Amino acid sequence: KLFFTDYGNAAKVERCDMDGMNRTWIVDSKIEQPTALALDLINKYVYWLDIYLESVEVVDYQGRRRQTITKGRQIRHLCGLAVFENYLYTVNSDNLSILQINRYNGTDVQALARLDNAKEIRVYQRRTQAPARSHACEADPYGMPGGCSHICLLSSSYKARTCRCRTGFILGSDGRSCK
Numbered sequence: 001k002l003f004f005t006d007y008g009n010a011a012k013v014e015r016c017d018m019d020g021m022n023r024t025w026i027v028d029s030k031i032e033q034p035t036a037l038a039l040d041l042i043n044k045y046v047y048w049l050d051i052y053l054e055s056v057e058v059v060d061y062q063g064r065r066r067q068t069i070t071k072g073r074q075i076r077h078l079c080g081l082a083v084f085e086n087y088l089y090t091v092n093s094d095n096l097s098i099l100q101i102n103r104y105n106g107t108d109v110q111a112l113a114r115l116d117n118a119k120e121i122r123v124y125q126r127r128t129q130a131p132a133r134s135h136a137c138e139a140d141p142y143g144m145p146g147g148c149s150h151i152c153l154l155s156s157s158y159k160a161r162t163c164r165c166r167t168g169f170i171l172g173s174d175g176r177s178c179k
Contacts (some may be wrong), residue, residue: 028064070106
């Protein structure tokens with residue numbers, strides 16, 4: 001699944017399949033400017049920052065069990081969001097500090113370090129990566145991902161895929177080759 005935020009005409013947090021199909025709103029009320037998003041892949045939770053409402057909130061992948069982690073004026077200056085173990089990590093653009101926020105007790109906030117011009121944050125650690133398994137976009141014997149001549153996108157499950165073409169090309173009638 002692909003998770004994303006939108007604060008155009010109607011602010012929301014959404015999810016869809018990797019090929020863009022099955023688009024679903026998971027948060028569409030009491031939300032104004034969701035600017036950063038992070039996933040807890042193990043427990044299947046979505047965290048986001050809303051800089052207008054000055055809050056960090058969480059829901060499960062279906063949009064249920066919504067909770068506010070922390071709220072206050074300091075949220076207005078946060079950008080980027082990552083989750084690892086018991087903490088959320090974000091960047092305070094006001095003083096360029098990296099913050100650690102306890103995701104179960106939002107009042108436990110610590111500044112960890114300062115970075116110039118940081119706007120995003122990611123945690124890279126083996127435990128944050130989903131285990132790889134066989135999937136529909138693996139290279140075929142000719143080296144083509146999922147048998148697609150250009151781009152292979154996972155669909156509704158790891159066993160299904162959709163082929164797409166690069167700009168300027170059209171998908172052929174076989175659903176795999178681009179012309």
